Amino acid sequence: MMNANLFSSRTPRPTPVRLLVKRALALAHDLVAVAVCWWLAYWLRFNLDVPRIYLEGVRQNLPLIFLVYLPVCGVFGLYRGVWRYASMMDVRRIVMAVTVSAVIVTAAIYMFGLGPTTPRSVLILHPLLLVLAMGGGRFAYRAWRDRRLYGRAMLSGEPVLVLGSGDAADRLIRELAHSPDWCVVGLLSEDTRRVGHELQGVKVLGSPDDLSAWAKKLRVGQAIVAMPDAPPRQRRKAMELAVQAGLSVMTVPSLNDMLAGKVTVSTIRQVQLEDLLGRDPVQLDAAGLYAWLDGQTVLVTGAGGSIGSELARQLARFKPRLLILLDVSEYALYLVEREFSRVYPQIACAFIVGDVKDEARLDRIFSTYRPSVVFHAAAYKHVPLMEGENAWQAVQNNVLGSKRLADAARRYEAAKFVLISTDKAVNPSSVMGATKRLAERVLTAMQQEREGGTRFITVRFGNVLGSSGSVISAFHEQIARGGPVTVTHPEIMRYFMLIPEAAQLVTQAGLMGQGGEIFALEMGEPIRIANLARDMIRLSGFSEDEISIEYTGLRPGEKLYEELLTDSERTLPTPHPKLRVALAEAAPDAEWRRELASWARGPAPDTSGDVKLRLRQFVPEYSPQPD
Numbered sequence: 247m248m249n250a251n252l253f254s255s256r257t258p259r260p261t262p263v264r265l266l267v268k269r270a271l272a273l274a275h276d277l278v279a280v281a282v283c284w285w286l287a288y289w290l291r292f293n294l295d296v297p298r299i300y301l302e303g304v305r306q307n308l309p310l311i312f313l314v315y316l317p318v319c320g321v322f323g324l325y326r327g328v329w330r331y332a333s334m335m336d337v338r339r340i341v342m343a344v345t346v347s348a349v350i351v352t353a354a355i356y357m358f359g360l361g362p363t364t365p366r367s368v369l370i371l372h373p374l375l376l377v378l379a380m381g382g383g384r385f386a387y388r389a390w391r392d393r394r395l396y397g398r399a400m401l402s403g404e405p406v407l408v409l410g411s412g413d414a415a416d417r418l419i420r421e422l423a424h425s426p427d428w429c430v431v432g433l434l435s436e437d438t439r440r441v442g443h444e445l446q447g448v449k450v451l452g453s454p455d456d457l458s459a460w461a462k463k464l465r466v467g468q469a470i471v472a473m474p475d476a477p478p479r480q481r482r483k484a485m486e487l488a489v490q491a492g493l494s495v496m497t498v499p500s501l502n503d504m505l506a507g508k509v510t511v512s513t514i515r516q517v518q519l520e521d522l523l524g525r526d527p528v529q530l531d532a533a534g535l536y537a538w539l540d541g542q543t544v545l546v547t548g549a550g551g552s553i554g555s556e557l558a559r560q561l562a563r564f565k566p567r568l569l570i571l572l573d574v575s576e577y578a579l580y581l582v583e584r585e586f587s588r589v590y591p592q593i594a595c596a597f598i599v600g601d602v603k604d605e606a607r608l609d610r611i612f613s614t615y616r617p618s619v620v621f622h623a624a625a626y627k628h629v630p631l632m633e634g635e636n637a638w639q640a641v642q643n644n645v646l647g648s649k650r651l652a653d654a655a656r657r658y659e660a661a662k663f664v665l666i667s668t669d670k671a672v673n674p675s676s677v678m679g680a681t682k683r684l685a686e687r688v689l690t691a692m693q694q695e696r697e698g699g700t701r702f703i704t705v706r707f708g709n710v711l712g713s714s715g716s717v718i719s720a721f722h723e724q725i726a727r728g729g730p731v732t733v734t735h736p737e738i739m740r741y742f743m744l745i746p747e748a749a750q751l752v753t754q755a756g757l758m759g760q761g762g763e764i765f766a767l768e769m770g771e772p773i774r775i776a777n778l779a780r781d782m783i784r785l786s787g788f789s790e791d792e793i794s795i796e797y798t799g800l801r802p803g804e805k806l807y808e809e810l811l812t813d814s815e816r817t818l819p820t821p822h823p824k825l826r827v828a829l830a831e832a833a834p835d836a837e838w839r840r841e842l843a844s845w846a847r848g849p850a851p852d853t854s855g856d857v858k859l860r861l862r863q864f865v866p867e868y869s870p871q872p873d
Contacts, residue, residue, distance in 0.1 A: 269325045273316070276324070279379040280315050284308060287371035300365075307364060310354060315347045315376075322346075324380075340380050348373040404428055405464060407493075409454050409484045410472035411435035411445055414498055418472045418514075419446040431464050436473075436480065454484045458491040470514055471497040489784045531757060531822075532564075538619075538757050539564040545617035545660075546571055547602055547651065548624030550578025552710065553666060556749040557621055558582065562590045564753075570596045570615050573624070602647035605654075612658040620655045620663045621752065622648060625682065629670065632678040633802040637854040641861070644681035646846040649688050656692070656700040663700055664756040665689055667764075669708040669741060669808040673867050676803025677854075680861045680868040686764060687834055687865070688842070693762040694833035701761030705752050706828075708741030708767075708808055721779055725786050729793035731779045734800050739772040739807055755825055768824040772807070803871060838864070 288296045288304055296304070319325070322343035324336070352369050404427055408415050411433050422428045423446075432451040435441065440450045451460050457469065469488040473481050481497075488495040496514045544561055548554035549571035555578075558571055571586075573579040576599050583597045596615065600607040602624050625644050626632055632640040648665060655663045667686055670679035689702040709717075717740075724731045748767065755765040776795060783793050800806070820827055834842075842864055851857050858870040 272325050275383055276316065276319060276380055277312065279376060279383065280311055281308060283372055283375040283379055284311055286375055287368045288365075290371055291365055291367050303364060307355070311351060311372075314350050314354070315344070318347045318350070319343045336384055337377075337381050340377055344373045344376050344380070404468055405431045405466045406468040406470055407432050407434060407451075407457065407460060407464070407466050408448075408470050408472050409434050409457070409488065410476070411437060411440050411450055412473070412475065414474050415472040416445055418470065418498060419448055428468075431466060432460060434460065436476070454487050457487050457493075461491050461493055467493060469493045469495050471495065474498055486781075489781055492784065492789065494787060495785070531754060534757050535564050535753060539566050539753075541565070541567045542619055543568040543570065543615055543617045544619045544621070545611070545615070546621045546623060547573070548622075549573045549597075550575045550582055551623060552745055553748060553752075554621075554623035555582050555585075556745045557623060557666075557752060558586070559590075560746070560749045560753055561621075562586070562593045566593070568594045568596060568615065570598060570611065570617055572598045572600055572602075572611065574599065574601045602651045603642055605650050608650060608654040609657075612654045612660075616658060617655075618661045619756070620651065620660050621666065621756065622651055622664065623666045625666070627668065627678060629676045629678045629803045630801040632681075633676060634854050637677045637857040638850045640677050640681045641684075641846060641857060644678070645684045645688065645842075648685040649843075649846070652689060652692055652700075652702065660700050662756060662759065663689070663702045664752065664759070665702070665704045666752060667704050667706040669706060670805075671706065672808070673869070674865065675805045675869050675871055677858065677861065677870075678803065680858075680865050680870075683865050683868070684842075684861065688839075690762060690764075690833045691839050701759065703756060703759030703761065704764040705755045706764055706766050707743065707748055707751070710743055710745045710748050717775060717778075718782075721782050725783060725788070725793060729783075729788075730796040731783060731793060732796050732798050733776050733779050734798055734804060735806060736776050736797055737806055738775045738800070738804075740775060741772050741808060742778075743767065751822075751824055754822055758820060758822065758825065764828040765820075766826050766828055768826065 284307075285304060288300065292300070319340075322339050324339055324343060348369065355364055355369075406422075406428050408418060408430055415433060419430050422430055430448050433445060433448055434452055434454045434457055435450050436453060438453060441452055443450050460466070461469070469491075471481060471484050471488065473484060476484075485495055485497065498514055539561060544566045546554050546558050546561070546569070549558050550573035554571075554573070558569060561569060571579065571582060573582075579597050579599060583595075586593065586595055598611060600611065602608065602622075624647065626636070626640045652663055652665075665685060667682050668679065670676060671683035671686060672679075674680040674683050686704050686706075689704055693702045721731055751767050755763075755767075759765065779795050780790065783790060783795075786793075845860060851860065858868075862868045862870065
């Protein structure tokens with residue numbers, strides 16, 4: 247992610263001598279302003295012809311005016327401010343100081359007789375003129391300095407169009423005016439009523455739909471989306487229009503980050519693929535999750551993977567007594583350990599290298615730590631890799647490993663067991679999908695047995711951006727090599743969500759589940775992979791003429807479209823808008839369970855075809871593709 251901090255260069259801090267000189271000049275300016283405005287008030291009172299009888303009074307009262315106004319102005323901090331950054335705060339200070347001084351002068355002349363009698367209108371005109379003179383002088387200096395420092399830069403900077411016309415756009419224009427790198431040439435607003443109006447001297451040219459035309463007309467290659475408080479779908483539309491117009495797109499930080507003080511509107515960054523998803527933020531039942539997880543021992547399997555590690559991060563927010571992170575990969579677990587020791591030093595963690603298929607290892611872990619909640623994220627998930635030689639390993643890991651972990655959880659009386667499944671388990675066409683579906687059915691059967699108090703819950707969702715081995719990672723590598731970007735089929739579509747979003751919803755489903763449910767996450771609209779590839783190419787600063795897209799054909803086990811429900815399932819809403827619960831078919835009978843256990847614990851079949859044949863007996867909706 248590229249951050250562009252507009253204030254990377256800072257003005258050197260003035261020396262004490264230079265600071266004293268600046269304050270002395272400011273004081274001299276105000277001395278002159280007090281005197282000139284005092285004389286001017288008399289001239290205006292008498293229509294520019296002051297009678298001789300009042301001239302002596304003008305001169306005699308001037309020392310009193312100085313003795314009152316200048317100390318009061320100092321008390322109100324008029325000489326602590328920097329004229330270069332004069333603002334409305336300085337105007338307020340001037341008004342307050344002049345008002346207090348005018349009251350003191352009036353009291354001194356009329357109540358204590360400290361000077362010649364002065365016309366009352368003069369005592370009213372003088373402070374009004376003085377506010378204009380003192381404030382005007384400061385703002386005139388700021389305008390001169392801005393023009394001197396930034397005038398040329400504003401004419402020579404990179405032209406940029408800003409999408410948005412709200413507070414963020416207003417602040418962005420102000421701050422971009424101080425940058426020699428940028429020149430805002432126009433605004434595009436969703437609010438059509440603002441078209442033709444100006445914001446900080448920049449005209450609202452039209453709506454974001456007109457972006458491509460205005461970019462060509464003004465020869466603009468850059469666009470900044472300044473709509474942090476707009477709905478996610480509206481921001482996504484603006485970003486997509488900019489990407490499709492072939493512009494380099496940047497965005498300001500989210501409104502929540504700015505309100506939290508993490509960043510300023512000037513910290514613009516390049517638009518990322520995640521921004522184009524337009525996902526609404528997840529609202530969690532934080533109080534319920536704290537009540538459930540606070541002080542508990544929680545086990546996460548596959549903790550070195552994308553989902554497992556993010557799940558561990560989300561769980562750490564709710565103060566578990568102990569977080570047990572289990573993974574078969576030593577290196578992946580080592581990276582997580584380093585992160586947690588730095589970011590979550592207050593959370594007690596046990597980092598355990600182990601295999602969910604190893605019964606003895608699981609028994610040792612459960613007997614030692616007694617976890618009350620288990621999140622099972624460990625799985626073999628790469629579809630083509632699991633189709634041939636590795637088909638039996640997918641059965642062993644995804645089915646037998648899940649069964650052994652669930653048995654250990656029930657044996658040691660864990661309260662809840664949450665299986666993380668996939669949309670590929672729905673009407674599966676791959677070994678990976680069929681084994682995950684089989685794991686779901688195993689948990690359904692175990693819940694029906696009702697042996698012990700463990701409640702088994704399944705959470706099913708689609709692809710996540712940034713997961714290891716995902717199509718996004720492959721596209722990044724191909725673009726970095728100069729292409730081509732390979733897509734299996736022009737019509738292939740997938741559901742996508744962000745890793746933190748998926749992990750948050752898994753924890754929410756775990757809280758809500760009472761046993762036996764299959765929760766389906768709200769995945770939004772499916773995305774065409776070819777369009778995703780085009781967006782990534784454009785976001786990387788290339789065109790399709792420079793990096794082409796090639797279609798390679800569907801891989802083994804791959805489907806054009808994924809589903810979240812089987813033909814025999816229907817869903818009901820839950821209290822959470824992003825979670826629905828599937829009403830699944832009846833649990834398998836005892837004979838089915840015995841037959842599955844015998845097969846999974848037995849010797850490896852001779853061929854992957856034999857594995858697929860047996861899988862279809864246990865998962866009737868499985869439709870394997872020919873080898």
